[in-house]
Amino acid sequence: MKFQKLTIHNIASIEDAVIDFEAEPLVSSEVFLITGKTGAGKSTILDAICLALYADTPRLDGTKMQGTTIDAKREVKIDDPRQLMRRNTSEAHVRLTFLGSNGVSYEATWAVARAYKKITGSIQNKVWELKNLDSGTTLTKDAEIRSELKVAVGLDFSQFCRTTMLAQGEFTRFLNSKDDEKAEILEKITGVDVYSKIGAKIYEQTELRKQEWTEAKLIVDSMHTLSDEEIEKRSCRMAELERQQKELREAQKKDKDKQDWIDTDKRLFKETTDATYRLREAVAVVEGEAFKQKETLVNEWNSTIDARAWMTGTAEASKIINKKEKELEGLAAEYAVILGGRMFAEQEIANLSDEIKTIDVLLDKEKEKTSVYENAQTIVSLLESISEGRKAIVKSTKDIDSQNLTLNDELLPALKTIEDKVRLANEALGLAEKDVTKQEEDIAAIKLSDLRSECEAAKELLRNIKTAKERIETLAESKKQREELRNNLVEQLASIDAKKSKLAAMDAPIHDAELKMNVCKENLDKQKDTIDKFASSLRQKLHVGDICPVCRQQINSELPHEEALAALVATLQESYDEAEKSYRRLQEGKNKIEAEIKTETKAYERGVKAFDKDQTVANAEAKAAEACRSCGLEKLDDAARSNLDALKASTTIRKDNLDGKIKDGEQKENSLKKLRKDLDAKRKSLQSLTEDMKKAEKAVSDCKAKIDTAKTLISTRKAETESAAQRVGELVVGEWNIDWNENPEAFGDALNMAAQTYKANGQKLQSLRTRLDNAKTYINNVTDVTQSITRVMPAWKMTEAAVASKVDNLLDKANRTSNSLTAVLTTLNSAKESYNANKTKLDAFLASNECLSAERLSELNAYKSSDIIGVNKEIVGFRNDVVAKRTLLDNATKQQTDHQQKKPELQEDDTLENIVERIDGYEKALGEIGEETGSIKQELKTDAENKHKLGNLVKEAEEKQAVYHKWSRLNQLIGNSSGSTFRKIAQSYVLSSLIHSANSYMRTLTDRYTLKVTPGTFVISLEDAYQGFVSRAASTISGGESFLVSLSLALALSDIGQQWQVDTLFIDEGFGTLSGEPLQKAVETLRSLHSKSGRHVGIISHVEELQERIAVQIQVNQEGNNSCSKIKIVP
Secondary structure: OEEEEEEEEEEOOEEEEEEEOOOOOHHHOOEEEEEEOOOOOHHHHHHHHHHHHHOOOHHHHOOOOOOEEEEOOEEEEOOOHHHHEOOOOOEEEEEEEEEOOOOOEEEEEEEEEEHHHOOOOOEOOOEEEEEEOOOOOEEOOHHHHHHHHHHHOOOOHHHHHHHHEEEHHHHHHHHOOOHHHHHHHHHHHHOOOHHHHHHHHHHHHHHHHHHHHHHHHHHHHHOOOOOHHHHHHHHHHHHHHHHHHHHHHHHHHHHHHHHHHHHHHHHHHHHHHHHHHHHHHHHHHHOOHHHHHHHHHHHHHHHOHHHHHHHHHHHHHHHHHHHHHHHHHHHHHHHHHHHHHHHHHHHHHHHHHHHHHHHHHHHHHOHHHHHHHHOHHHHHHHHHHHHHHHHHHHHHHHHHHHHHHHHHHHHHHHHHHHHHHHHHHHHHHHHHHHHHHHHHHHHHHHOHHHHHHHHHHHHHHHHHHHHHHHHHHHHHHHHHHHHHHHHHHHHHHHHHHHHHHHHHHOHHHHHHHHHHHHHHHHHHHHHHHHHHHHHHHHOOOOOOOOEOOOOOOEOOOOOOOHHHHHHHHHHHHHHHHHHHHHHHHHHHHHHHHHHHHHHHHHHHHHHHHHHHHOOHHHHHHHHHHHHHHHOOOOOOOOOHHHHHHHHHHHHHHHHHHHHHHHHHHHHHHHHHHHHHHHHHHHHHHHHHHHHHHHHHHHHHHHHHHHHHHHHHHHHHHHHHHHHHHHHHHHHOOOOOOOOOOOOHHHHHHHHHHHHHHHHHHHHHHHHHHHHHHHHHHHHHHHHHHHHHHHHHOHHHHHOOOOOOOOOOOHHHHHHHHHHHHHHHHHHHHHHHHHHHHHHHHHHHHHHHOOOOOHHHHHHHHOOOHHHHHHHHHHHHHHHHHHHHHHHHHHHHHHHHHHHHHOOOOOOOOOOHHHHHHHHHHHHHHHHHHHHHHHHHHHHHHHHHHHHHHHHHHHHHHHHHHHHHHHHHHHHHHHOOOOOHHHHHHHHHHHHHHHHHHHHHHHHHHOOOEEEEEOOOOOOEEEEEHHHOOEEEEHHHOOHHHHHHHHHHHHHHHHOOOHHHOOOEEEEEOOHHHOOHHHHHHHHHHHHHHHHHHOOEEEEEOOOHHHHHHOOOEEEEEEOOOOOOEEEEEEO
C-alpha cells in the first residue's frame, strides 16, 4: 500500500493542511521528521490517516476513559472520533488518496459537521466514504468499506497501528514487566490473542464434557425395565388371548357365511322379479302402433330421396327465374336514368363554352395594364416603404424633442444629487470601521477563548466528580448484593444438608416397612396355596377324628366352610395391601427428597460457580477508582467521597468566577456584533448608493444615445423614400382613379385587388378549357357503354330517357349496369334449363309410384336428415332393449338356481336377526381381546426399546466419559479458565522468533549488544560483547540501551505480514535518549529500510539533534496563543 496525498481540515489543532507524499521532497526521502512543540499536533497527522482509513484513531482506541460529554445538548461518548473536530468550527474532514496493495487507486474520506453548518449546531453523524478512482464507484456503508479495505490494505485497524505506527512505550513497559504481564503485552502488540482463547476454550470444553458425562449417568440410573418373571407372566396371558381369539373368529366366520347367503338369496329373488317385469314392458313397446308408424316413415323417406331432390330443384329454379326477371326490370329503369344523365352532361358542355367566351372579352380590355399587374407585388412593397418612411421621420423628430427635455430637466439633476450622497456614505463607513477595530482589540485582550476552555475544563471536572460519586454508590450497592448472594448460598447449603439428614433417617423406617410387606406377602401366598391345592378338595372328605394328610394332626373340630376360608384370605390380603402402601409411600417420599437434593445441589453448584466468576464488585471498584483518578484522586478509600465533595465545592467556585468573566466578555462580543451589524448596514447602504449612481450615469448615457440614433434614422429614411418614389413612377402606366404619390396606401390596396382579379380570370379561363376537354371525352365513353348495352338487349333501343339531371359517377354507373345485365341474363338462362330437367324426372317418378303423391313427397321433404336418423335410432334402441332385458332375465334366473345349490345348513333359530346379534357379540369380544393384546404388546415393545436404549445409553455414557478424560488431560496441560497457561507457552515461542528478527536490526545499530531469551520462558537478557559477552537482565539496561532494544523490537514487529506492508512507517517519540553516534546509527538503520523494502520512515519527535540530522521535515507550528496549527514541509 502506498500513501499519495493527505488533506486535513479542522482536525484537533490543525485547521487546514495538505501533505503530498508523491511530491518533493517527501517522495525521494528515505526518512522524514514530523516535528513541533508538545501539543502542536504532530500525532494528529497519524490520527488523520487512521480516520480516513478506519474511522478510528490510536489515541481514542487506547483510552480507558468512559462516559459521555454534552455537545450542544447532545451526548457524545468520550472515545467518539467526532470529538477530534476542532473547537468553534462547524465542519471537519480528512481525505487520503492511496494506491492499494491490489494495484487499485482509492480516495478515503471521513467527515463530520454540525447542524446547519453552524458552530452552535448539534454534532451530526460521521460521513465515511471510499471511492475507487479507477472505476469511479463510491462505497458509503461501513460494512462495505471495511470489506473493500481488507482487499485494498490487507490489515485491520489494530494490525495497521501495530505494523505502521510504532509506539516505543509499549516495548519499554514490556522489557520491565512480569511474565504474566509480558504475555499480555506481547499479545497486544502482536495481536496474537488466539492462544488465550484456545486455552480458555479448552477449559470450557472440559467442563462441558464433564457435565455431559454426569447427565448421561443420571439418565442410565433412571431407566426402568421389566423382570424375566414379569415378561413370562405377560407372554402366558398373550397365548391365552390368542387361543380365545382364534375360537371366536371361527364361530364368527360360520355366522358370517350364513348371513351372506340369506342376504344374497333375497337380492337374487328381487332381481329375477324385476327383470321379468322390464322384459314385458320392452316387448309391449315394439309391438305397439306408434313403433310401426315410425318404421313406415323411415322406409318411405329413404325410398324418395331422389324424387324429393327433383321436387326441390324445380322449386328453387322457379324462384331464381322470377327473381332475375324482376332484376331485369330494375336494370331497365337504371338504363333510362343513365340516358338522362348523358343528356345533362351534354347541356353542361354547352354552358362551359359560353362562359369561356365571356372571360376572353374581359381580359382583352385589361391588356394595356398587364405589366403593372405583373409587377404589382414590387409596386405595393415600394409604396409601403414610402408610407412607413414618412411616418418614421415624423416620429423620430418628436422623439428627439422629448429626449432633450428629459435629459436637461430630470436625468442630469438626479445624477448630481446621488453623487453627493455617495461621498457622504464613504465618510460614515470609515468612522464605523474604526469603531469595530477598537472593540475587537479590547475583546482580544480579555482572551475569552482561554476563559471558555478553563470553564469547560471545570465543567468537565464537575461531570467527572458526579460520575465518580455515582460509581462509588454503585460499588457499595454491588458489595451489598454480593453479600446477599453469599447468604443465599449458605442458606441453600443448609437446606441441602437438612434434607440429606432427613433422607438418612428414612432408611430404617423404609427397611422395616419392606420387611413387614414381605412377611405379609409370604403369609398371603402360603394361605392361597393351601386353599387352592388341598383345602377345597379335602374339606369334604375329612371329618372330626380324622388325621389331616397335610399336617398329620387329628381333626378335633368341624372344618371351616369355603366362606370362612375366603374371609381368611381376604384378611391377609388387606394386611398385605396396607403394608405395601406404607412401603411405597415411604419410598416415594425418599425418591422425592433425593430428586429435590439433586435439583438444589445443581442450583447451588451453579450459584457457587457464578459467585466465583462474578466480577461485578471488581469491575465496579475498577470503574470507581478510574473515575476518582480522572478527578485527581489517586486512592479509592473511605475519604474519597468527602474529598470529592470538597473538590466539587472549590471547582464550583472557580467555575462561577469564570462564568462571570465570560459573561463580561460575551457582553463586549454582543456590542461588537452590533457595531459589525451597523458597519454591514453602512456598507450595504454605500453599495446601494453606488449602484444607484451607476444607474443614473447609465440613464444619461442612454438618453444621449437615443437622440443620436433618432437623427441618424431621419437621414436614412429620407434617402430611402426618395429612391422608392422614383422606382414607382417608372413601373406605373395607364390611367388610374387614385394618385399613388398623394395616397400610396390606397393606391396599393386598389392595385392589389385589380391584380388579383386579373390573375383569377386568367386562371379560371384555363380551368374552364380543361374542364371542357375532359367533359367531351367523358360523354364519348358513356355513349360507348350505352351502345354495348343495346347490343345485348336490342329491345332497350326504344327506351325513353329519364328527365335530364346530374348523375354522380355516370360512367361508373353505366359500366356497373352493363356488367349486371350480363350476369342476370346468364343466371336466368341456366335456371330455365334446370327447371325443365327436374320437372321431367319428377313427373316420370310420380307416374310409376301411384301410392305416393306430390303432397306426400312434400310432407316427407319437411323432415330433416337428423330427424329421420333420430327416429331410426329409437327403433334400433327399442329392439336392442328387448334383447338386453331378455338376457338380464336369463342371467338372473341362472344365478338364483346356482345360489340355491350352495345353501348352508341352517338351524331353527338361525334367523337373520339372531345371526347379526351373534356376529356383533363376537366383534365386541374380539375388540376387548385386541385391546388387551395391544396393551401387552406395547408394554413388551416399550420394555425391549428401553433395554435397547439402556444399552446405547450405557455405551454413550462410557463414550462421554472417555471424551471427558481426554479433555481433562489436555486441560491439565494447557487449559485454565482465563487461558493464561497456553498464552504463556505459545507467546514464549512467539517472543523467541521476535527476538531473533530484532537482533538483525540490533546489529545495524550497534555491534555491542545481542538480545537473548530462554526458550519456553519470558526471561530476556542482553549479551554485552564489550564485557566478555556477559548476559544481564534486560531490566537493568540504561535509557539509551532501552531505546535501541525497543527500536529493534519495533522494527522486527513491522516486518510481520510483509505482503501487506504500507510504504511508510511512522515511529512516535523515543529518540530523546540517544545522541551522537548512536543517534546517527539509528537514523541510518531507518534509512536502510528504504533500500531493503522500499519503505519510507516518518519519525515523530521534537528532539533538536534530529532536526539537524534529518533534512526533510513536516513542521507543525502553533500560531501564537491560538489553538490553531499550520503544517509546513521543508527540505
